[in-house]
Amino acid sequence: MSIGKHDCDGDAGERTQISERPVFDATITPHRSLGRNGFRIVMMLVCLASIVSSIPFVVLGAWPVAGFFGLDILALFIAFKVNFNAARAFERIVVTPLEVLLRKVSQHGKEAIWRSNPAWTKLEREQDEDYGLMGLSLVSRGRSVSVAAALSPQEREGFADALGAALASARQGADFSAA
Template sequence: MIPGKSLDSAIARAATDASQRPVFDATITPHRSLGQNGFRIVMTLVCLASVISSIPFVMLGAWPVAGFFGIDVLALFIAFHVNFRDARAFERIVVTPLEVLLRKVSHHGREAIWRSNPAWTRLERESDEDFGLLGLTLVSRGRSVAVASALSPHERSGFADALGAALASARRGPDYDAP
């Protein structure tokens, strides 16, 4: 084995690792304030309230009212089902010194991938004086894609600062001193 050859390959591997090491890696998911246990509790309470409220109507002979209470419970269940289905959507943004990768997955599971070189990528902000940061867009070579739309304006502002710093760091190139 040639001693210089193994050293060259080790240096090449270290350079490749440093250039592929993420500077920024974030996954954005829509906020949902109610988990599965909360859903079960809410639906149980709504069903109990519906049954208890419909008993006097059934006793008085107005039994169709009980059916309307059932329709209300069904409508609430469908609304929660749609809400939980929409919560499966997410965005993942990975910035390395060589690439900006945005992967958007819809609630249906459809995936859209946007790739760009960080040297040619800029982050555009749409702000409003009263409401804060309304939108973020990654722009590169005439192509643009909206990011972080699931975040609130305050969260979006913090995210924009972090992503902007990551893009600036990626433009400087890989950090070979990092572990």
């Protein structure tokens, strides 16, 4: 009798594991075309160009111009630093048969979590005939949250198709007979 009960508990455990298994799991990060090595190369070239350009001014006695070249380098460095800090933001979307979980983390580390049942969640698209898919939102029970804002319209379109298919699959539920 205890063996039969153990088998039933095992089946329930497998069902729980299957229902918690992600149907869709994606992390979206902002695109950055310049990596750390590229940044170093650009900054070295800008510093070299600034030094070479400021030498004639220093020789002619207009030495304050060299200081302005230095301020340009500092401004460029700060702009890159802000850009790299913004790249720390990300969105993670996980869809299981029981839950849609959206976790947004800002560049400052502030986290916002949105949860919903896939049966009540729909994907709304904001389409522009000239530019493509401009906005994408998850909507559930009157609550709406924007997703995939960091993607280009073409990337967002592919993402929307994959997420829509995952939501449809999650609504159908886990196939416990396959386990």
